[in-house]
Amino acid sequence: MNTTPVTSGTAAPAAGQQAPAVGSVAATAPDTIAQLSDVSIYYGSNHAVRDVAMPIAENQITAMIGPSGCGKSTVLRSINRMNDLIPGARVTGSITFAGQDIYSPQVDPIAVRRHIGMVFQKANPFPKSIFDNVAYGLRVNKMTDGLQDRVEQALRGAALWDEVKDNLKKSALALSGGQQQRLCIARAIAVQPQVLLMDEPCSALDPIATAKIEELMNELVNDYTIVIVTHNMQQAARVSHSTAFFSAELDDAGDRFGHLVEFSDTNKLFSNPADSRTADYISGRFG
Numbered sequence: 001m002n003t004t005p006v007t008s009g010t011a012a013p014a015a016g017q018q019a020p021a022v023g024s025v026a027a028t029a030p031d032t033i034a035q036l037s038d039v040s041i042y043y044g045s046n047h048a049v050r051d052v053a054m055p056i057a058e059n060q061i062t063a064m065i066g067p068s069g070c071g072k073s074t075v076l077r078s079i080n081r082m083n084d085l086i087p088g089a090r091v092t093g094s095i096t097f098a099g100q101d102i103y104s105p106q107v108d109p110i111a112v113r114r115h116i117g118m119v120f121q122k123a124n125p126f127p128k129s130i131f132d133n134v135a136y137g138l139r140v141n142k143m144t145d146g147l148q149d150r151v152e153q154a155l156r157g158a159a160l161w162d163e164v165k166d167n168l169k170k171s172a173l174a175l176s177g178g179q180q181q182r183l184c185i186a187r188a189i190a191v192q193p194q195v196l197l198m199d200e201p202c203s204a205l206d207p208i209a210t211a212k213i214e215e216l217m218n219e220l221v222n223d224y225t226i227v228i229v230t231h232n233m234q235q236a237a238r239v240s241h242s243t244a245f246f247s248a249e250l251d252d253a254g255d256r257f258g259h260l261v262e263f264s265d266t267n268k269l270f271s272n273p274a275d276s277r278t279a280d281y282i283s284g285r286f287g
């Protein structure tokens with residue numbers, strides 16, 4: 001991997017090129033692009049998530065499952081420093097990306113978010129044209145050489161090009177919910193990140209649109225590393241290579257906190273979980 005630091009001066013790659021990797025890889029195994037170690041996340045005085053340790057494997061899909069409030073979205077957002085945008089939120093422990101601690105003071109969170117993009121639960125296109133939505137991040141990141149090509153590539157990558165190529169000037173808000181979510185994926189991949197974080201990307205979609213996104217994820221994983229939070233255990237079982245099962249417990253003071261119960265190969269987690277709490281959850285006895 002390249003050793004470009006995550007600073008605001010990170011050079012933009014040319015159209016068609018993958019963004020350079022960040023940092024040295026000395027501290028991580030070759031197929032581990034990110035590593036969470038002893039991660040705790042606070043909202044003010046609320047120690048909401050405790051002691052999470054898990055790897056994120058490169059060019060694989062990692063799923064995070066667990067009951068509501070166990071901290072899945074909180075952990076997901078910590079992987080690209082989106083929690084920085086929430087007043088009072090704080091992360092301790094370490095999260096490395098390509099061997100570099102993304103919370104180190106030298107690291108620019110905006111550069112982190114260009115390398116580690118995000119797609120949200122509810123499609124959130126800007127009230128702009130389809131073209132301008134995809135071009136948005138490219139313009140912000142000054143990646144405007146070959147802009148038309150970059151937009152086309154991103155829309156092709158998100159399996160949306162054929163449906164919109166004759167209407168690029170149309171408002172993104174006129175697209176269907178599933179198309180809007182694929183547009184948001186196109187917007188995220190346009191700046192050529194290495195990791196895509198997806199927070200329940202199908203929860204607002206019907207089964208057909210959901211199937212399209214799952215199919216798309218299977219294609220995207222050839223070029224990107226994907227981490228998905230999902231409430232849908234079947235979805236996690238269908239699409240992911242590894243699964244992290246989170247749960248929530250009460251501490252001695254009666255405060256509720258989320259933690260990682262089990263992380264393993266998806267097939268193993270669903271067929272032969274190591275922890276009885278995982279077994280209870282996946283069999284529907286809890287949650």
Ligand SMILES: Nc1ncnc2c1ncn2[C@@H]1O[C@H](COP(=O)(O)OP(=O)(O)OP(=O)(O)O)[C@@H](O)[C@H]1O
Pocket residue numbers: 043048066067068069070071072073074075086258
């Ligand atoms: N912006 C926030 N400000 C304060 N507390 C928050 C915030 N977001 C989450 N929390 C708290 O952190 C804990 C974990 O919430 P989080 O949304 O990460 O869980 P989750 O597993 O993703 O839940 P769900 O499946 O319902 O989306 C909860 O106690 C929640 O109240």
